Amino acid sequence: MKAHAIRNVFGIALLFAGLLFFASPADARPHLRVGVPMQGAAAIEQDAAGNLYSVPTDYAHAVANYAGYEVQFVPSTWDDCRTQLADGTIDVVAGVLPGTAGTEGMAFGRMPLGWQRGFFKDPQLPNEGNYRLHPLYYAVSSGNTALLAELDAAADRLMENRPGFYTMLEQVYADHGQRFGLHLSQREKDYLAPHPVIPVVVVAREQPFAYVDEDGTFQGTLRIFTDRIEQDLGVQVRVLPVPDFAAAEAELASGRAQVLLDNGWDLGWAQEHRLWFTAPFYVSNYTAVTRRESLPGSPIVAAVDNRTTARVLRSRYSDDQIRIYPTIVDCMKAVETREADITFVRQGTAQYQIFQGDFPDLVTDGTVAFSLEMASGVSMDAPMELLTILDKEIAYIGPEAISNAVARHDKASESSRSLSSIAYAYPQYVMLAVLTLFMLVVIFILNSITMRRTHVRDMVRLLDEDQATHMKNRAWFQRQVKAFIAARPQLAKDLAIVLIGVQRTDIFISTYGRDKLMEFLRQMAKALDDALWTECVATHGSVGEVIVLAHTEDMATLKKNLKEAFKQHEFANVGGIVVRVPLTAGIALIAPPLTPNEAIQRADFALHEAQDILVYDDAMLARAHLSSRIESLQEQALKREEFEVWYQPKYDIKTKKCVGAEALVRWRSEELGFLPPGKFIPLFERNGFISQLDFYNLEHVMRFQQDCRAKGLPVVPVSVNQSRVHMQEQGYLAKMRDLVMKYSTDGIALELTETAFDFTGAAQREHALAVIAALHGLGFRIDMDDFGSGYSDLSLLSYLPLDTMKIDRSLLLASEGSQRMRSVLQKVAELGHTLGMTVICEGIETASQERLLIRCGCEYGQGYLYGKPMPRKDFEAFLRAHA
Ligand code: C2E
Ligand code: MG
Secondary structure, eight states, X not given: OHHHHHHHXXXXXXXXXXXXXXSOSGGGSOEEEEEEEXXXXXXXXXXXXXXXXXXXXXXXXXXXXXXXXXXXXXXXXXXHHHHHHHHTSOSEEEEEOTTSTTOXXXXXXXXXXXXXXXXXXXXXXXXXXXXXXEEEEEEXXXXXXXXXXXXXXXXXXXXXXXXXXXXXXXXXXXXHHHHHXXXXXXXXXXXXXXXXXXXXXXXXXXXXXXXXXXXXXXXSTXXXXXXXXXXXXXXXXXEEEESSXXXXXXXXXXXXXXXXXXXXXXXXXXXXXXXXEOOOOEEXXXXXXXXXXXXOSSOOEEEESOHHHHHHXXXXXXXXXXXXXXXXXXXXXXXXXXXXXXXXXXXXXXXXXXXXXXXXXXXXXXXXXXXXEEEEEEETTSOXXXXXXXXXXXXXXXXXXXXXXXXXXXXHHHHTOOHHHHHHHOHHHHHHHHHHXXXXXXXXXXXXXXXXHHXXXXXXXXXXBOXXXXXXXXXXXXXXXXXXXXXXXXXXXXXXXXXXEETTHHHHHHHHOHHHHHXXXXXXXXXXXXXXXXXXXXXXSSTTEEEXXXXXXXXXXXXXXXXXXXXXXSEEEETXXXXXXXXXXXXXXXXXXXXXXXXXXXXXXXXXHOSSEEEOOHHHHHHHHHHHHXXXXXXXXXXXXXXXXXXXXXXXXXXXXXXXXXXXXXEEETTTEEEOHHHHHHHHHHHSTHHHHHHHHHHHHHHHHHHHHHHTOOOOOEEEEOOGGGGGOTTHHHHHHHHHHHSOOTTEEEEEEGGGOXXXXXXXXXXXXXXXXXXXXXXXXXXXXXXXXXXXXXXXXXXXXXXXXXXXXXXXXXXXXXXXXXXXXXXHHHHHHHTTOEEEEEOOOSHHHHHHHHHTTOOEEXXXXXXXXXXXXHHHHHHHHHO
């Protein structure tokens, strides 16, 4: 667009150059002196060299050339133009609006040479009362008809030759100010320098367009214009707000104000009030405001005493239909109170007032009823420079800028309007929005309640659930028990806690996996929960234990119920194979004032001692206390060397010679006194401390052997008990190797019971065999301890290469009273021999037992008959006496 415009300017320059060339010689042509009023809407630009740029001047130039004249422009004021035309100093005035004040005695050309922007009542047009874009003409003195005819003929020729010429000029100058920037002439600059303040009066009675705030300061959309002037010109626009035009007039007349900030374009009115109008700087669009009902046929129109508005309205309505009110708000009130039926206000004002909610019964459809071009009026008493400066500024701002800014501002104030006004403006949308909001709030509340419930439920579930088994946990169980007792206190005495445990959970888990154990527990718990004699079931917390609240009319019935339950449920289905899961149970009555938790603890004591089903008694509590005491002292006992290794001799029962010994531990505790191994070994096996203790004992025995050899004392093989926990212990063999490296395995045997060996599967058997082989490799002999004490697994004997079979005392005792058992004892001894093992029997107390054993083929014996376990010192003496 810009390139296009520049091309046009270039074209025009060529055209003028051409015209000048052909009109030779220049001096030969008569001069045409054209007066140019340097104000008004034509926005005539004058450069530093005095050249003029505008549509009327360029057009006048072209017409004059066609008429054969050399143009000489005379920039001037409107008044001067008039007088100069009258006295013959100039021939033509360019850009005159016919019919306006001061045009008497002028004759106008036929062709317009520019358009006054804005709508005006044009008396020349047949349609009286119509307001149109007003054409500007050139004017000559009314007596100079010959010149007028010459110029009109030239204009006709120009039109014929160049029909698009005028349109082209319009295009060229459409954005003239913006294109060429704001260029003030020297005179204008000289004027501005000592006048940095432009005193302006404004009728401020219309919110949001122009109004006064609480501080009496001018506010409103119109400030966009004054701010822009200040910004561009570097001046201060001092705005004096007044309530009406009479007051504005007074301010202008007094000289306190030089500019009337805005007024609808009306040159006649301007003339009357001794004002020059600048070019319009924006278009005010007016809209109709009515009540919410149809208009009567001849509506009463409320209007302010704004002459322009009134003038527009008077062309549409009869005088008796128009009522004048001081302010726009008064007009709207009049419509609301039915004094009037309609009023016309600026669009922005209508929106603002109606949307404020102050006029709930008024409506506007927002369409433009009419538009007025607004211009500033500059006092004719002010220097002409002020007018030309403002004109240039308006051209510089551009025709649309202020209008656009006002529209934006109105939009912004609309968006900041009150809630009630929005409700008023769009009741249906607001209702919808309120309803939607309400629904959203309801949904939100419901949702948060649900979420809260779900959350609480999840929390409760988490708090009440055991994460491993997904069964109810002990905390939940305790609450249930309390609640049950609180609800039925009379039943409390008949309630018992039953703690059911899976034996050897470690074996089950390592064989079938933890998940299978959990599944088994869940199924068992469910079955128990369904039973009539139970109240509720949960997981206990220790792996493989289920806790039950059971009814106990008498203990025998409860035990019977439990046994039956065991029979039914002690089987797990593992991949289609039914596996027996041995169960034990501890029972404790909830005898008030015992708390459920205390009862659970008691059941726990019972369970830990139970081989089958065991009811709690107070001795268990004592034992439990002792256990916890032992546990608290075990570490320091080891450091203090409170554990003593005692030795019990082993005899060749035929020769009655001491052939060895068994090392048996004792604890001489500072706090607990002297303790036999039965008091602490089972506990140490449970808590794992046995591992350290066994190494401690073994090292003592190895050192004892070493010492005996060093001292030249008799040396007999000594067997050392090894707990079953070593079989699964990480690093057991490495530690054994370290000991062997330090001492020697010479004359050392390890006693292992059958339970040390896990023979449940091929892998376990392999493992047991590997450990035995490794121990053999280190030089240890391996004794099978307590053989025949339980249901001995004969495959174990055949599979593992063991060195000694140590027959348990229980088998010896059983053989004393039973021929059958004597046969068993004999066969067992034979089996041992068959497998290449040494056979020894323990617990021989009497000579008859010794004889029995000799008859059964047993070669070695250990028992009180030969010697009780004794401290090292005593055993050394014993050795010296018996070896
Ligand atoms: P065990 O290995 O079967 O030891 C034999 C037990 O029988 C010893 O009991 C011994 O004093 C006892 N005894 C020996 N002769 C007779 C007798 O003629 N009549 C009777 N009634 N009993 C007799 P003790 O010393 O109380 O040991 C008990 C168990 O403690 C041992 O049984 C063994 O399993 C364990 N134990 C002892 N010392 C250790 C040790 O250092 N490490 C490990 N892991 N266990 C040990
Ligand atoms: Mg033993």
